[in-house]
Amino acid sequence: MHNTHQADIIFGLSPVWFSGSLFVLTYVLIVTEHLNRAVIAMMAAVLMIVSGVLTQESAMQGVDINTIGLLTGMMIIVGITRESGVFQYLAIRSAKVVKADPWGILVMLVIVTAFLSALLDNVTTVLLIAPITLLITDTLKLNAYPYLFAEIFASNIGGTATLIGDPPNIMIGSATGLTYNEFLFNLAPIAIFILLVTLIPLYLIWGRHLKAEPELINKVMMYREIDAIKDWVLLKKSLFVLTLVMLGFILGHDYGLQPATIAMFGAALLLVLHCLPHGQEKQTQMVSKALGEVEWITIFFFIGLFILVYGVESTGLLEMLAHKVLELTGGDKTVTAISIMFVSAMASSIVDNIPFVATMIPLIKSMAASFGGSEELIPIWWSLALGSCLGGNGSLVGASANLIVAGFAERSGQPIRFLPFMLMAFPLMLLSVLISSIYVYLRYFW
Amino acid sequence: MKASDVMDPNPTTLKSTDTIECAAKYIMEKRYRNVPVVDENFCYLGMFGVNCLLKQVIPKSVLMHQGLHNVSFIHESIEDLYQRFDEVKHHPISMCMNNEIPPVRPGTPLTETLLQLYEMRSSIPVVEKDTCQLLGMISYWDVGEKILASGERQDA
Numbered sequence: 001m002h003n004t005h006q007a008d009i010i011f012g013l014s015p016v017w018f019s020g021s022l023f024v025l026t027y028v029l030i031v032t033e034h035l036n037r038a039v040i041a042m043m044a045a046v047l048m049i050v051s052g053v054l055t056q057e058s059a060m061q062g063v064d065i066n067t068i069g070l071l072t073g074m075m076i077i078v079g080i081t082r083e084s085g086v087f088q089y090l091a092i093r094s095a096k097v098v099k100a101d102p103w104g105i106l107v108m109l110v111i112v113t114a115f116l117s118a119l120l121d122n123v124t125t126v127l128l129i130a131p132i133t134l135l136i137t138d139t140l141k142l143n144a145y146p147y148l149f150a151e152i153f154a155s156n157i158g159g160t161a162t163l164i165g166d167p168p169n170i171m172i173g174s175a176t177g178l179t180y181n182e183f184l185f186n187l188a189p190i191a192i193f194i195l196l197v198t199l200i201p202l203y204l205i206w207g208r209h210l211k212a213e214p215e216l217i218n219k220v221m222m223y224r225e226i227d228a229i230k231d232w233v234l235l236k237k238s239l240f241v242l243t244l245v246m247l248g249f250i251l252g253h254d255y256g257l258q259p260a261t262i263a264m265f266g267a268a269l270l271l272v273l274h275c276l277p278h279g280q281e282k283q284t285q286m287v288s289k290a291l292g293e294v295e296w297i298t299i300f301f302f303i304g305l306f307i308l309v310y311g312v313e314s315t316g317l318l319e320m321l322a323h324k325v326l327e328l329t330g331g332d333k334t335v336t337a338i339s340i341m342f343v344s345a346m347a348s349s350i351v352d353n354i355p356f357v358a359t360m361i362p363l364i365k366s367m368a369a370s371f372g373g374s375e376e377l378i379p380i381w382w383s384l385a386l387g388s389c390l391g392g393n394g395s396l397v398g399a400s401a402n403l404i405v406a407g408f409a410e411r412s413g414q415p416i417r418f419l420p421f422m423l424m425a426f427p428l429m430l431l432s433v434l435i436s437s438i439y440v441y442l443r444y445f446w
Numbered sequence: 447m448k449a450s451d452v453m454d455p456n457p458t459t460l461k462s463t464d465t466i467e468c469a470a471k472y473i474m475e476k477r478y479r480n481v482p483v484v485d486e487n488f489c490y491l492g493m494f495g496v497n498c499l500l501k502q503v504i505p506k507s508v509l510m511h512q513g514l515h516n517v518s519f520i521h522e523s524i525e526d527l528y529q530r531f532d533e534v535k536h537h538p539i540s541m542c543m544n545n546e547i548p549p550v551r552p553g554t555p556l557t558e559t560l561l562q563l564y565e566m567r568s569s570i571p572v573v574e575k576d577t578c579q580l581l582g583m584i585s586y587w588d589v590g591e592k593i594l595a596s597g598e599r600q601d602a
Contacts, residue, residue, distance in 0.1 A: 085516050092519055131514040134507035219526070228519040404512075411510040 041304025048311035062310025073263025079293025102210035114158030322366035344387025349394020450552035453582030492543030
């Protein structure tokens with residue numbers, strides 16, 4: 001239990017009941033999407049304080065500044081880097097490498113999407129890749145659906161591979177102290193394997209039927225990817241900073257540097273390099289633009305959720321739930337890990353995986369004593385990461401990236417419908433979770 | 447002075463069922479930038495203009511919300527552009543009418559009318575209050591001619 005003011009709770013309500021009810025109500029409101037999710041989370045956070053469950057000071061302790069800093073820093077870096085045109089260059093180059101063969105393009109876009117999702121974040125990645133995909137499929141007169149479907153999967157699978165790839169991993173890494181390298185060594189191999197396996201059904205269902213006229217293929221081959229690079233100087237600065245940041249993630253832990261510090265350092269350094277040659281007025285414009293690239297809705301959603309979950313945790317409710325989970329799994333670590341993976345996958349395919357993981361983190365931490373210390377929880381953290389990230393593929397609402405791709409599909413006149421998507425995606429998601437559970441079992445429990 | 451004092455009461459109009467091809471030929475021939483679209487009862491529906499035509503020949507992925515903002519790598523010919531136009535030329539103009547130009551009322555004061563003309567960067571329709579009846583159009587030229595004519599009268 002944390003520093004709370006439960007004696008001052010309003011209307012004499014039990015803190016457990018109040019925070020539990022507020023938590024459930026917040027979840028319902030987030031799922032029904034009648035109100036912006038950041039507004040819901042902020043209101044819930046404020047109610048936790050006003051009701052007396054938390055003080056303002058203790059609420060601030062609940063905000064994971066490492067997650068917020070890492071997300072904000074990376075958003076600024078990616079926002080500036082994208083202006084150079086490097087991401088478009090990569091996408092077009094990848095299409096031309098395979099001579100604009102329709103199936104080859106799909107495979108290459110899947111690889112690029114997964115790679116960028118692992119290095120940046122999957123929402124930014126699909127925002128960059130989906131418009132190019134639509135341009136290419138439009139030129140080749142192909143249905144964009146298989147490509148967009150594959151990119152949704154690639155973004156969520158790629159995001160699973162690293163600490164910074166997907167918000168659940170960022171939260172898990174921050175809460176547990178697991179390093180970038182640990183995520184890479186434990187999750188990247190299985191993410192690559194799942195990506196390759198996923199391509200098989202995609203080929204059987206769509207890939208082998210994808211054909212385009214030679215003159216249309218020529219049109220794609222006429223794209224001059226080098227012209228996509230709009231600012232060579234910015235490209236060099238961005239790649240320099242991105243390399244430093246990646247090195248920082250890999251080596252920084254040994255020097256006591258948290259991922260948020262590294263990402264914010266990268267953002268600050270890139271802003272300095274980007275702004276330095278310009279006058280004060282232009283600099284103000286450039287900084288405004290760079291900060292405008294930050295998805296403040298996501299940031300405030302996180303802040304609100306952290307406070308809400310901290311409030312629930314402070315009442316001891318999550319600890320009680322953790323004991324219930326352990327009762328259900330008979331206190332067996334293997335059963336607990338695999339169950340958490342499947343439950344996370346199911347939940348993440350229906351609701352946003354961010355609030356789910358925010359809730360699961362303190363719940364799993366409460367199990368440390370039962371399993372003999374926090375070191376023993378490590379396989380469970382990998383199970384949570386795999387379940388919550390891969391679960392996002394289960395339905396159209398499973399991850400923010402899915403909804404962004406669906407938005408592009410809608411605007412291009414080739415909408416992705418909820419049910420047809422789920423009929424294909426859910427079994428594929430289950431396959432990926434099944435593979436992950438075998439992997440976790442063999443690697444950590446065998 | 448009011449909007450009705452500077453409007454052209456007999457504007458050229460298009461019907462929402464006219465095809466894009468037909469409308470395109472018309473506005474190209476007459477060099478119109480925007481033409482009001484009305485129904486069979488002369489009810490104002492929106493504007494059709496050169497921007498709609500441009501929109502049809504630029505790749506969709508460029509103009510859509512959050513679309514490609516960097517198109518420097520695309521090198522297309524006039525034939526490529528025509529192919530895109532060819533795919534939509536038989537569609538009715540209602541598919542790309544501009545509804546974002548709010549009409550003014552006949553009694554709207556001149557300065558407010560001019561501000562709207564300036565902000566919209568397009569001729570603006572004058573529509574009867576409480577109905578959708580198109581009464582006239584106000585273009586830069588209508589207003590400009592009246593201002594210059596006033597100056598000439600003062601000089602004389």
